[in-house]
Amino acid sequence: xxxxxxxxxxxxxxxxxxxxxxxxxxxxxxxxxxxxxxxxxxxxxxxxxxxxxxxxxxxxxxxxxxxxxxxxxxxxxxxxxxxxxxxxxxxxxxxxxxxxxxxxxxxxxxxxxxxxxxxxxxxxxxxxxxxxxxxxxxxxxxxxxxxxxxxxx
Numbered sequence: 054x055x056x057x058x059x060x061x062x063x064x065x066x067x068x069x070x071x072x073x074x075x076x077x078x079x080x081x082x083x084x085x086x087x088x089x090x091x092x093x094x095x096x097x098x099x100x101x102x103x104x105x106x107x108x109x110x111x112x113x114x115x116x117x118x119x120x121x122x123x124x125x126x127x128x129x130x131x132x133x134x135x136x137x138x139x140x141x142x143x144x145x146x147x148x149x150x151x152x153x154x155x156x157x158x159x160x161x162x163x164x165x166x167x168x169x170x171x172x173x174x175x176x177x178x179x180x181x182x183x184x185x186x187x188x189x190x191x192x193x194x195x196x197x198x199x200x201x202x203x204x205x206x
Contacts, residue, residue, distance in 0.1 A: 099161045100185075111189040113165060118183030125185060127178050132169070134176070136185065137162040170194055 103114040115136060117125075124138045139160040146153045167173070172190045179186050 098159075099163060102163060102165075104165070108191075110191055111167075111171065113187040113189070115163065115185040115187070116183065117161075117180075117185055120180070120183075122180045125178070125180065127176075127187065129167070129173050129176065132167045132171075132173075134165045134167055134187070134189070135162060136164075136187070 100115045100117045102116075103112075105112045105114075113134075113136075117138065120138055120140060124140050126135075126137045126139075128135050128137075137160070140158070142157045144153075144155045167189065170192050172192050175190045177188045
């Protein structure tokens with residue numbers, strides 16, 4: 054059984070940001086513009102994910118640079134693993150009789166349907182160098198032996 058990936062926040066590629074109807078305003082129509090990069094700054098990006106499987110575990114790597122461990126929320130509900138993040142920043146500068154304030158907000162959510170053969174209580178998540186690594190151990194699956202008929206004497 055494999056792991057199914059659900060994308061909760063739009064397309065994860067830069068090219069598709071040019072095709073996003075929410076971004077097709079006069080500011081975004083020029084293909085020489087920084088439309089996809091501006092979309093990323095607006096907080097509408099979803100990190101790319103690599104999903105791998107070995108005989109003992111599933112591994113998910115999410116590329117999420119610029120975040121901190123405290124920015125992530127990893128939850129399991131009804132065999133669905135959801136990784137989300139919300140980050141708010143505020144900058145204030147007071148200098149020479151004026152003040153300047155800037156705010157930014159970004160968030161994302163990615164969900165993965167887990168198969169029945171995972172140990173939900175043993176899932177591990179580590180964030181290092183801009184990559185969130187989630188390890189999902191598998192349960193040992195017992196294979197039932199074939200039915201053997203016994204002759205009655």
